[in-house]
Amino acid sequence: MDPVIIVGAGPVGLTLALALARQEVPSVVLDEGPGKDEPRLARTVVLREDTAALMERLTGTSLAGVGVHWAGWRSMRRKQVTHEIGFDDADPAPLHLAQHVLTDALRTALAGERLVRIAVDSRLDGVEQETSGVTAHTRGPKGTWWRGSYLVGCDGPRSTVRKLLDIRFPGRTAVERHAVAALRTELPWADEALLHRTPPWRTSGPSAGEITGRPLPEDVWRLDWLLPPGKDLVTPELLVARIRETLAGWSGGTAPAYELLDTGVHTVHHRLARRWRAGRVFLAGDAAHLLGAFGTQGLDEGLRDADNLAWKLALAWHHGPHEALLDSYQTERRAVVAARLRAADQILPTLRGGPGIRAYVPGAARGHDALLTDGHLGRGLLGAPGTYAASPLAPRHLEAEVPVETPPGSPVTDVRVTAEDGAFVQLRDRLGRGALLVLLIAPGTGVWERRHWVGAGIMPRLAAAVTALPSPAELLVAESYPGAAAHTVLLIRPDGHLVTALSGVRPADLYAAAEAAVGGAVETGAETGTEAAAGAK
Helix, strand or coil: CCCEEECCCCCCHHHHHHHHCCCCCCCCEEEHHHHHHHCCCCEEEECCCCHHHHHHHCCCCCCCCCCCCEEEEEEEEECCEEEEECCCCECCEEEEEEHHHHHHHHHHHHHHCCCCCEEECCEEEEEECCCCCEEEEECCCCEEEEEEEEECCCCCCCHHHHHHHCCCCCCEEEEEEEEEEEECCCCCCCCEEEEEEEECCCCCCCCCCCCEEEEEECEEEEEEECCCCCCCCCHHHHHHHHHHHHHHCCCCCCCCEHHHEEEEEEEEEEEEEECCEEEEEEEEEHHHHECHHHCCCCCHHHHHHHHHHHHHHHHHHHCCCCHHHHHHHHHHHHHHHHHHHHHHHHHHHHHHHHHHHHHHCCCCHHHHHHHHHHHHHHHHHHHHCCCCCCCCCCCCCCCCCCCCCCCCCCCCCCCCECCCCEEEEEHHCCCCCEEEEEECCCHHHHHCCCHHHHHCCCCCHHHHHCCCCCCCEEEEEEEECCCCCCEEEEEEEEEEEEEEEEECCCCHHHHHHHHHCCCCCCCCCCCCCCHHHHHHH
């Protein structure tokens, strides 16, 4: 079967290529550039803990050495600290790193990947579809036709794929603008990120101050200053003045020495493509959505697009067209991003409405600080990862369904599990392999050798039920899971979202949930339908 064509070699496109390769699906990445990103320390990304784990799982490397897990977060207003957060294992910190560093890690992982071909200096100028596949044309001295099974546009805000498909991209332009500087210096808050609103040294103007400071490795900081509405130029003189007054203000009146490494202006747009799928062509990342006001991270959502789409494309690639499953990509991901954009647009007038509103609403400033913190840290209304509770892949009317701490459709908690070979691994290590995960909660199994319990109690019945499922699945066992009683059985999607939790071994319910989770039955060579469920009883 033809490979998947991926247009765009940014983090989203490269992530999708690696995720497909891990599921034995070949791809061709069309990179319009030379195959290497320009280092830019003023262009950074913040990844939530589970997205950072996805990147480390795909690249096979730890990103902690090239990024910073913040030690804490503080919010300040004028001269006062209004909120402080310390991170630990129970409340993990996000990961902050330069975007080119992340891209380099992905490219390094792809360099030895036999299933991925990266075609540099390949600019797309045509796409044609038919029932059996898709054809893409790249222009240049060696214009080439590429044949693929599917095509995914990961080619950024000005997506050629989106334009060729005539998909509208409505939204708002320049929702926020920030002056950005990356510099090497020493600040009073080592390894702590900071949001400072209305600093005392700035007393005029509609945004008399909102400054974000986020540490990077080797004493480097990214500083962002919210700019007033309009298109006023950010001159070098203006930026240097901002740097000096900010460093002096934070350091008690005397600015410490600093080395200016990079600068830029970050403009936030809010846009959402009308469609994310057109036949065999899909959109992902900035080609499908733009967001980022209040510190929310658009790339994090783009990486989630790739994670959501990869296992669905892999299943369709290996087992034939699966329209309901492929349609669910747009339904799930577009709904999540649309909800975040709506929340931001509703909150924007309140947070950016000037001091008048704060004067009439008691405690409003503290509430605003909390909302902005949520956006920056990937929490709450503005920042929390989305759920797929209303997904078309959600099973209906399961008699044995029981609640656990993770609601259906939400990302599962990472716990230690026993794999089928008896090895102890983290649950996240088993994601992204194209198989559903069936997790049995069995207290006490961790202290016994696997051979003592694998054939005892309910395990044989559960193993038979898993073998009979309509899609490939892996059986795992855990000592505990938040909110789950003993013998609870969790069904988990390949992208780590919970399908359902069942009370005990219920083959019929487990089969129905697995069938719903993949959009219908998949040919795997096993028994099917009622016969399979009955055989496991």
